[in-house]
Amino acid sequence: MLGQLPPLNAIKTFAIAAQYLSFKQAAKVLNVTPTAVSHQIKSLEAQLNVTLFERKVRSIELTPEGEKLAETSLSILNQLHLCLEEIKAPSNRVTISCCTSFASLWLAPRLTEFNLRYPDIEIEICASNTLVELEHDRRIDIAIRYGLESDDPQEQLLAQEQLACYARPDFLDQITEKPNLFVTEWEDDFLSNIEWRPYFDDLTYTARSFNQEQFALQAALAGQGYALISDVLAESTCQQGWLVEDKGMPRLTGYNYSYRLSPFTGDTHQVHIFSKWLEEQFRETRH
Numbered sequence: 300m301l302g303q304l305p306p307l308n309a310i311k312t313f314a315i316a317a318q319y320l321s322f323k324q325a326a327k328v329l330n331v332t333p334t335a336v337s338h339q340i341k342s343l344e345a346q347l348n349v350t351l352f353e354r355k356v357r358s359i360e361l362t363p364e365g366e367k368l369a370e371t372s373l374s375i376l377n378q379l380h381l382c383l384e385e386i387k388a389p390s391n392r393v394t395i396s397c398c399t400s401f402a403s404l405w406l407a408p409r410l411t412e413f414n415l416r417y418p419d420i421e422i423e424i425c426a427s428n429t430l431v432e433l434e435h436d437r438r439i440d441i442a443i444r445y446g447l448e449s450d451d452p453q454e455q456l457l458a459q460e461q462l463a464c465y466a467r468p469d470f471l472d473q474i475t476e477k478p479n480l481f482v483t484e485w486e487d488d489f490l491s492n493i494e495w496r497p498y499f500d501d502l503t504y505t506a507r508s509f510n511q512e513q514f515a516l517q518a519a520l521a522g523q524g525y526a527l528i529s530d531v532l533a534e535s536t537c538q539q540g541w542l543v544e545d546k547g548m549p550r551l552t553g554y555n556y557s558y559r560l561s562p563f564t565g566d567t568h569q570v571h572i573f574s575k576w577l578e579e580q581f582r583e584t585r586h
Contacts, residue, residue, distance in 0.1 A: 305346050310372050312339040313351060317369035320359055392421040393573045396436075397443035400512040401556070402426035404532040406443075413576055420569045428487060433561045440564045441574060444557045446490055453559055455574075457581045460529040460553035462493060465542040467522045479524025480504035481515035490554065495527060498549040516542075529553055534584050556581070 304310075316325035316336060326333040344351050351365035361369055397406060402424050410422055425431075431442050444454060464480070480499060484492055499506070504525070509515050512528045519526035519542055526533075526542075536542040558577060564570055 305343055309339050309343040309346075311376060312336055313343055314369060314372040314376055316340060316352070316359075317361055317365060318373060320361070322359065391419055391569055392423055393440045393569050394423045394425060394438055395441050395443060395573075396425045396427065396431040396439045398428050398445050399426045400529075400532055401443060401445065403513050404516060404535065408535040409580060413573070416576075417572060420572060422573070428485075428489070430489065433559060433563075437561070437563050440561050440567075440570045441577075442559045442561075443577075444555075444559060446554050448555050449557065451559075454557045455559070455578070457556040457558060457578065458531060459555050460531045462495070462527055462551040462553045463530050463533070464525040464527050464545045464548040465516070465533050465537070466519050466525045466545060467541065468543050470519075470522050470524070471543065471545060477503060477505050479518070480506050481518045481524055481526045482506055482508050483512045483515055483528065484508040484510060486510045493551060493553055495551060498551060527551075531556060 312325065312329060315328050316322055319325055319328075322333045322336045322340075326336045329336065340351060347364075349364045350362050351368060352359045353362055395406065403426070406424060413420075413422065425439060430444075431439050433439055433442055443457075448456075448459075470478075482495055496506075507518075507524075509518075512526075512532055515526040515528055516533065516536065518524065519528075520536065525545065525548070530544075533542060533544075537544070558574065560566075560570060560574065
């Protein structure tokens, strides 16, 4: 049924001419010639086999069929305009794709600083543990990757993480026998879990696992034990003094954090600003 409709451009031309009752004014709105408007409407009339306008010497008037079509087409085109305005992304918005742990533990705590520095740029976070293909998803402007080192020149390395044991300062002052060690065991197959068992004695610690790092960190913040988590994700809580690293416990080499820009929006001003801010934040916190 939709395939039998006249071209949208012809309907739009007719609706504007009907609104102003002037081919000349419609031509100005559409930035075309009055002759082009007349041709579009004649083509529409031929396709519908009706007369939509009565042409007079100095004016035009809608026929009954034209009035009916004008009422419907103007209503639908206005609804379409409102819908497009509602779903259209603002030109100053930057949409970031990243894993949920990074979004909650690293990115979100720093966005206030970014917003104060760049109040005209809106940041939207799309947190997911599914790999986003930028070539197929135009919504995403920057993808922050977590994984093995890549030789792809389009991926910019931010940092390589180290896994360390963090706990509340008061917990370290009163460690009980065989304290809890909260670790992360991912349930998906995207990345292999970092092997931590060879570094810890089962007789010394009680291992308890979560499927997201933020849960291990929250358990440590509650004073329930150690959290074996990425030093990248622990930075904010350590800066606040809420958690400290137990330097006497093992450190493990983890995965890399990098970012990749959209092939469609990567060269825009606001995306460039955010990517440079991202690099700056990693430089400052890693030294």
